[in-house]
Amino acid sequence: MSIRTKLLFSYIAMIVVPVLLLGITVTLAANVFKQDMTSQTGQADHHSRHVPFAEIRDLFSGRSEIASGLRFVAQHDPKLLSDPAFLASTESELAKVDAGMIILVDKAEAPAYASPGFSAEEVIAQLRGDNADDNGHRRYDHPGPPRGNSLDQIDYTLPGGKSASIIIVSDMEPVASFFKRFIPTVLLALLLALVLTNGVLTFFVSRSIIKPLHALRDAAGQIREGRLDHAIHLQRKDEIGQLGSAFEEMRIRLKGSINAQLQLEQSRKELLANISHDLKTPITAIQGCVDCLRGGVADTEEKRNKYIAMIGGKTTDMNRMIEELLLYSTLDIGKLPFRFETLDIAEYLSLTVEELKLDPRLSGAEIRFRNNAAATGAGGDPLLVRADREKLHRAIFNVVNNSIKHMDKTPRVLTIEIASHASHAATAAIVISDNGAGIPAEALPHVFDQFYRAESSRRPDAGSSGLGLAIVKQIIEEHGGTVEADSREGEGTAITLHLPAVQRVKLSSEESEEPL
Structure with missing residues (x-):
């Protein structure tokens, strides 16, 4: 596999693996935290079998349906809002979605009806803004932190002409608690997935590149020191393997070139030795003939001619050897x-x-x-x-x-x-x-x-x-x-x-x- 392909796969894995890990984390965290939410809202256990966020969806859709029904009743048959049986039935439906209602008639201080478990005074104060200080912050008189409620007001007119309001109070504390724990968990899981995936992939990809590069560096050091017997075998088929093959071929050729150069140098030395020997022989013969001629050994014309012929022959041999050396050197450098x-x-x-x-x-x-x-x-x-x-x-x-x-x-x-x-x-x-x-x-x-x-x-x-x-x-x-x-x-x-x-x-x- 080439390095380009490895890097491409690693980039894809850096995207796919964190997404998969994030999806698994979201699923697990949602299922764990929704159990706490359902236990707080008092919903039945069968909801825990739903997919993540199904309870939150059902919670809000249920509240929306009940609010729509109450708005229809308030507009078309407001007398039902005074019927205890209708109020009890509506209250049971609201309790399923962790909500309640308060009915106010003609802006009275006391509510005409209030669901159990909800503080009517607090809701009325929150609705009218009576608990806001000079800086716009809410203020509550009851002990402990306030509950996170969502208010939905429906105004209508009674048959006698009096104005009235239905205030649907939804408890948002379980949902808020769910997201307070869910979102940090998901963000932390995403960060850990990115760090883990990138760290592991970077380690293995860089190791597959750096390790053979270190081998090539050591081989280059061996070549630099003149040790050309250190073979390079990376056993790879990617770009680094091709580089290693080129390095090995260079090493072999360099070794062959050096060996050829050494052989050439040795041949030159042998040539000089042979030429020195072959030149010394005729020179010695010529010197001997000259000494004989000077010393009077050649006392006849025949002897003198013999020595002169010998000098001529040896001179010819020497001249031929020198000509061959000159011709070869001229051919060798391409100057002929x-x-x-x-x-x-x-x-x-x-x-x-x-x-x-x-x-x-x-x-x-x-x-x-x-x-x-x-x-x-x-x-x-x-x-x-x-x-x-x-x-x-x-x-x-x-x-x-x-x-x-x-x-x-x-x-x-x-x-x-x-x-x-x-x-x-x-x-x-x-x-x-x-x-x-x-x-x-x-x-x-x-x-x-x-x-x-x-x-x-x-x-x-x-x-x-x-x-x-x-x-x-x-x-x-x-x-x-x-x-x-x-x-x-x-x-x-x-x-x-x-x-x-x-x-x-x-x-x-x-x-x-x-x-x-």
């Missing part, structure tokens, strides 16, 4: 410019093979060239690529140079072919294969890694920096292509260079070229 042009790859490779046949390092080796893409080409159109002639030449020669070092069989066979692959229809695949010793299976995934060099290939006279195939990979990737290696130990190695092909499109009398 490429000049692309459209090449007929078959023609280009044919010229390259002719050049390789003149290389003294490949003397005695069989160099083969095959154009397998020509047989499947449409209409005999040449296979074109966009390439930097010089950089591609360097990549091919680096692969060939790597093959020369491992060609240990007789006869030595080097094959360069343009392959056709159904899965690479939009590429030109250049495959350079040999019948050398091959590459061990554990070393094959790393042959294009920067600074990688298998120890078995290191020889004091190899003049290798371990960057040859790494440079090949960078050059081909700058062309938008890919490289791959396939080798079987003891049988040979095949390096494949995939370059994006260019389609020749005819437009009227002009020709334009577009990448496939």
Whole structure:
């Protein structure tokens, strides 16, 4: 469940739960307090089974019906108000609703009729305002607090012409007592329901948010201190769980980046050590040759030529290693410019093979060239690529140079072919294969890694920096292509260079070229 949904449910619960608790409290309080009210008013027990406030409703409706009946009698048959039987019947009805009546004739001081239990003097004084002081407050002469009465006056005229009044006196004390206790109880219950609901929901919702945030804070502290082995597993599917997953992914990537950086630094150190060793060997040989020439050891022209040739060869090896270091560093920082042009790859490779046949390092080796893409080409159109002639030449020669070092069989066979692959229809695949010793299976995934060099290939006279195939990979990737290696130990190695092909499109009398 998302945090937004949790907050939405908590807001709904903060409204619904207090309302439900308030409803329950109102029901319970009304039933409890109405029992006290009914016991005070003397109503029958069957009223206690009514819903809350039913007694109050019945009380006021009963009084209203009796008052309406007396008003009708006073207007149409006032003689009944002198009939003892009618007065007794009316009195019994008034007693059921905790009320009474007083009849005053011609403003007499003494009432013509008064219900038992009601103080006629007090009612008359309250009606006439005789018990009001100078400040308008009521004043009573009888001991104890006054009763809370409600007065309803009905004026009428007797047959003899005298004026009379019926005063219906309703005792409001039970109702007032009910509301005095009921309203504070309901307000207190509402306050407690709000506090309890909001407190509980705030605790659980905030706990579900704060606890994982503390875990993320601790994880951030671990990362800040450089301890990247502390995994983050929140086991949540909400926004915080997504944040934790992002944190964990960041930790893994940061750990991998640091490990890669450490590996790179270690490789650089190994490179410096290897280059120092490989440079020291030819320098030592050159220094020895120079000492022999200076010391007169080379006392014949033949010996001097031999030492000079040795110095030249060692200098060439050193120069090649330094060039590879410079080329790799320039490629690595992206500062080497490429000049692309459209090449007929078959023609280009044919010229390259002719050049390789003149290389003294490949003397005695069989160099083969095959154009397998020509047989499947449409209409005999040449296979074109966009390439930097010089950089591609360097990549091919680096692969060939790597093959020369491992060609240990007789006869030595080097094959360069343009392959056709159904899965690479939009590429030109250049495959350079040999019948050398091959590459061990554990070393094959790393042959294009920067600074990688298998120890078995290191020889004091190899003049290798371990960057040859790494440079090949960078050059081909700058062309938008890919490289791959396939080798079987003891049988040979095949390096494949995939370059994006260019389609020749005819437009009227002009020709334009577009990448496939």
